[in-house]
Amino acid sequence: MIKPKDTQAREAFVAAADLQAGTQVLDLGWEGECLEYLRETGALATFVGEDIRAVQKAEALRINGVLSEMPAEVISGVRVVFYKPAQRSAKGQVFEWIDQGFRALEMGGALYLAGQRNRGIKSYVAYLHAVFGNSKRVGRAGRVEIYNATKKQNDPLQAPVDNRMTFELCDLPGSPYSVETRAGVFSRDGLDNGTRLLINCMEVRPTDRVLDWGCGWGALGMVAARLSAKGNATLVDSNIRAISCAKGNLRRNRICNAVTRVVDARFFDLREKFDLIVSNPPFHDGNAAAHPLIEGAFRALRPGGRLMLVVMRPEAYLKHIRRIFGKGNIIAQKNGYVVLHAHIGN
Numbered sequence: 080m081i082k083p084k085d086t087q088a089r090e091a092f093v094a095a096a097d098l099q100a101g102t103q104v105l106d107l108g109w110e111g112e113c114l115e116y117l118r119e120t121g122a123l124a125t126f127v128g129e130d131i132r133a134v135q136k137a138e139a140l141r142i143n144g145v146l147s148e149m150p151a152e153v154i155s156g157v158r159v160v161f162y163k164p165a166q167r168s169a170k171g172q173v174f175e176w177i178d179q180g181f182r183a184l185e186m187g188g189a190l191y192l193a194g195q196r197n198r199g200i201k202s203y204v205a206y207l208h209a210v211f212g213n214s215k216r217v218g219r220a221g222r223v224e225i226y227n228a229t230k231k232q233n234d235p236l237q238a239p240v241d242n243r244m245t246f247e248l249c250d251l252p253g254s255p256y257s258v259e260t261r262a263g264v265f266s267r268d269g270l271d272n273g274t275r276l277l278i279n280c281m282e283v284r285p286t287d288r289v290l291d292w293g294c295g296w297g298a299l300g301m302v303a304a305r306l307s308a309k310g311n312a313t314l315v316d317s318n319i320r321a322i323s324c325a326k327g328n329l330r331r332n333r334i335c336n337a338v339t340r341v342v343d344a345r346f347f348d349l350r351e352k353f354d355l356i357v358s359n360p361p362f363h364d365g366n367a368a369a370h371p372l373i374e375g376a377f378r379a380l381r382p383g384g385r386l387m388l389v390v391m392r393p394e395a396y397l398k399h400i401r402r403i404f405g406k407g408n409i410i411a412q413k414n415g416y417v418v419l420h421a422h423i424g425n
């Protein structure tokens with residue numbers, strides 16, 4: 080039987096790392112899948128991820144999974160770190176995690192880094208080398224190459240990356256807003272045009288309870304909270320990095336009537352009900368996110384409650400909105416972005 084390429088890559092990693100029973104391992108990638116192989120070696124593995132779905136996947140495999148954006152604050156003194164950055168990772172975020180991997184290692188321990196040539200592995204390895212002062216290729220499976228670097232000194236040879244970015248937004252309802260973002264969070268260098276269109280269509284009443292589904296650094300939720308002065312906003316995202324930015328932005332802007340939560344919002348079962356649910360949904364996930372979002376919104380809205388989404392390809396969303404809500408409309412369109420609206424009858 081021909082094995083899938085990724086399986087070969089995992090096996091190549093396990094062979095290259097030559098793990099012993101009891102070796103402390105930190106898994107920063109492969110979303111827990113490599114851990115099944117690690118378990119066979121008897122290694123003591125911890126998976127650290129930023130997305131709650133990846134951590135839940137690790138836990139389902141009965142692997143110690145921790146949700147964190149700072150792995151080195153969760154675990155240290157490990158012998159082996161391995162990391163295969165996800166396909167759509169931001170470069171700065173990968174660099175941050177290489178820094179974290181260095182900090183988590185004991186002296187003499189090694190970080191294994193895997194990736195494809197056409198997906199940035201060269202620049203990741205250059206960074207790895209700059210931090211550790213050494214690196215070598217130790218394995219290959221199909222297009223995936225595996226490198227390692229050994230920790231030979233206490234401090235990294237290069238200062239850790241600082242991916243923070245700040246900007247002001249002065250032309251939105253309730254302005255001004257001061258924003259801080261980081262690499263790895265959606266639209267981290269400014270407000271997304273789709274989000275801006277949705278904000279400009281949002282009618283938030285002073286007592287509204289608003290849910291921002293997939294809040295990222297918090298644009299929709301911050302504006303909603305300011306406009307619903309006697310109501311409140313709940314900002315949810317599956318990614319802890321996004322939530323820590325959103326939380327920081329609420330604090331920076333002294334917005335007190337808003338809370339944040341890390342949840343897989345496809346399955347949210349929030350006891351409270353909302354008057355308005357807004358989202359710029361994850362476009363890579365297609366119907367896998369769209370259907371639960373629309374169905375969950377229908378359940379979570381009060382009588383008279385509204386759902387507002389901004390999307391680029393409205394057909395599938397609109398079809399499902401009409402199936403679930405009975406009706407739904409396009410209320411704005413600009414530069415390829417479309418705002419959809421549906422409401423629950425009183």
Ligand SMILES: C[S@@+](CC[C@H](N)C(=O)[O-])C[C@H]1O[C@@H](n2cnc3c(N)ncnc32)[C@H](O)[C@@H]1O
Pocket residue numbers: 265266271274292293294295296297298299315316317318321342343344345358359360361362364368
């Ligand atoms: C297109 S971004 C929009 C971010 C932000 N609302 C904005 O407009 O700038 C979609 C967001 O949804 C989050 N997300 C994706 N799947 C999710 C899920 N199942 N549950 C909660 N959040 C999710 C992503 O982490 C990302 O931050």
